Amino acid sequence: MWLRGLAPSVGTVISVICAAQVLAVSSATEPEHVSRETRNVAIIGAGAAGASTAYYLRKYAEEHDLAINITVFEKTDRIGGRTLTINPFDINGPSESVELGASIFIKLNAILYNATREFGLETTTREQDGVGGILAFWDGDKIRFDIDGSHSAWRTAARLAWRYGYYALKNSQALMHKTVGKFLNLYEPPYFPFKSLTQRTYELELLEETSLTGEEFLRKNKIPDLLSHEFIQALTRVNYASNLAHIHGLETMVSTAPEGAMSVVGGNWRIFDKMVQASGATLRANTSVAYIDLEKQDSKPPKYILKTQSSSDYGAMEETQDIAFDDVVVATPYQFSKISTAGGLLENTIDEIPYIKLHVTIFSSPFPLSAAYFKVAPPKVPTTVLTTLADGESPLDGVQGAGKAGFYSISTLRLVLNPKTGKIEYLYKIFSPEKVTPEFLSALFGVKVPDSFVGEILQDDADAKAVEPISWYYPHVFHSYPKGFPRITFQDPVIGDGLYYTSGMESFISTMETNALMGKNVARLIVDSLLGVDTEEAAVIEDLGYERGQSVLQEL
Ligand SMILES: Cc1cc2nc3c(=O)[nH]c(=O)nc-3n(C[C@H](O)[C@H](O)[C@H](O)COP(=O)(O)OP(=O)(O)OC[C@H]3O[C@@H](n4cnc5c(N)ncnc54)[C@H](O)[C@@H]3O)c2cc1C
Ligand SMILES: *[C@@H]1O[C@H](CO)[C@@H](O)[C@H](O)[C@H]1NC(C)=O
Ligand SMILES: *[C@@H]1O[C@H](CO)[C@@H](O)[C@H](O)[C@H]1NC(C)=O
Ligand SMILES: *[C@@H]1O[C@H](CO)[C@@H](O)[C@H](O)[C@H]1NC(C)=O
Secondary structure, eight states, rough: OOOOOOHHHHHHHHOOOOOOOOOOOOOOOOOSSOOOOEEEEEOOSSHHHHHHHEEEEEEEHHHHOOOOEEEEEEEESSSSSTTOEEOGGOOOSTTEESSSSOOOOOOOOOOHHHHHHHTTOOEEHHHHTOOOOOEEOOOOOOOEEEETTSSSSHHHHHHHHHHOOOOHHHHHHHHHHHHHHHGGGGGGGGTTSSSHHHHHHHTOHHHHHHHSHHHHHHHHHOOOHHIIIIHHHHHHHHHHHHHHGSSSSHHHHHHTTTTOBBEEETHHHHHHHHHHHTTTTEETEEEEEEEEESTTTTTOOOEEEEEEEEESSSSSEEEEOOOOOEEEEOOOOOHHHTTTOTOOOSSSSOOOOEEEEEEEEEEEESSSTTTTTOOOOOOGSSSSEEEEOOOOOOOGGGGGGGGGOSSSEEEEEEEEEEEETTTEEEEEEEEEOOOOHHHHHHHHTHHHHHGGGGSSOOOOEEEEEESSSSOOOEEEEEEEEEEOOOSSOOOSSSSEEEEOOGGGGGGGGSSSHHHHHHHHHHHHHHHHHTTTTOSOOOOOOSOOOGGGOOOBOOOO
């Protein structure tokens, strides 16, 4: 649902007017006997999913006049998880920060978008637009197509149509809208809330999207190979570090939906920070949950005791929390959480799923990208490069998946002032499957980048006046999102009696919004169980009503 670093005109060209109306969630009818005892809920993880769980729990609790006491446990000392910013040259200030993780969401992402409005958070299109200039599609051999941000939308549309065909573009947009339209039903009754994402995938007829690779799905829907391999694959690579043969159709379609992309000034994590604040939760930062235990054997309903480890003490102090929780929400990928549970506590085992290891490297340089490297004449030097495979290259998976290009994308985020030289420089971001090397950077900029400039955050340098090809450098590795292999089942959000899990959403669609939606879903399930409302397990709807998410296509 986002597209990083594209020139504004692309957004316009492939943009659409979405008439999708996300209807208000009608609340369950209140039963007569509602427990007035305080319900203690623990949320493990303060990323998009955990923050949204806390926020909606409070909202629903207020709507139904329920006493809910929320405690959020967060391993690190900040809120946001994979949504975080860094500050180039360590200069503070919200307008200085850049997104290291999740950078963009779209207007259709109603939970995030509404939250920015409710909390008065200013949004910007800067992360998306970068410095404008030329967006190139590079296959490691040559630039196959480019889009010049200074051209009119009309001219760009004409070039796109000439290259890929007017109907091919239009059909791929229509396909994206059909898929997104189906997905949007998940926000509303009778599809919301849900105890089984697998079942909803089936009911919403999204199985074709999730069970086929992007390549198969596009081919089946008669999208021409050139558009798929050159353009759409560049989008799945920048969004999910995957070639079309290794990502399912749903995440493929999500990757092509960029309209109205934005981010929050000062960092998208602010949304989640505000959500936690608004929830009135007790935040236990620097506290990792290590163990979930039953308070008493055989008590019905069960209550849970958490054992935590404080990460601010180097001795890793262990602590047993003295309150018993009625509900526990695991809002982080279980396999990386280092949480264990008492035997038999999980009714559904949480399968380990392969995640992508993504290197994100942000750095500044006084040099533009090298024209020679991209084999173009200087005025045509790209500012943002998306990559695809060269003709005849096999679409591999994992580290080899980047192919000849060796990286997924490079974007010029913006201009920055180097405080050491007083000069304006470029701020770049590279997504790659492996560490960026000095050899690669030397070739990319056409200047010798010494080994010493790579591998650590640069400290103040005695020789500050020399022109450093890389003047500030910040490498980071993420378990960014799951590999989007085709699948037909998804981890359920209910993992035990009063135990919930949000990250099953990630192999369906991994975004801030979808994880926040899963958090909201879990909040609703908890409140419904408190109210004694049995969440409809089987929503049998005759007409699947895609119309709700149906969109009006803008003429190209
Ligand atoms: C480089 C990159 C770019 C991305 N770009 C985008 C984008 O542009 N748009 C978009 O929508 N999405 C993007 N994503 C995906 C998005 O970041 C994730 O889908 C989303 O942020 C996940 O949220 P979450 O709350 O489920 O998990 P997380 O953000 O991972 O939050 C989990 C939290 O749990 C904490 N935790 C873990 N274990 C424990 C424990 N034992 N005890 C206590 N706390 C614990 C962690 O510290 C963390 O804060 C990107 C991801 C990456 C890595
Ligand atoms: C977002 O706000 C709109 C307009 O107020 C509202 O109709 C919609 O239900 C909200 N959606 C969500 C998910 O909060
Ligand atoms: C609410 O939770 C906090 C721990 O986060 C605990 O200290 C407090 O006693 C709880 N309040 C009630 C009413 O249970
Ligand atoms: C968390 O730990 C860091 C580093 O040890 C410390 O600076 C910070 O104050 C701690 N935060 C909280 C809320 O305990």
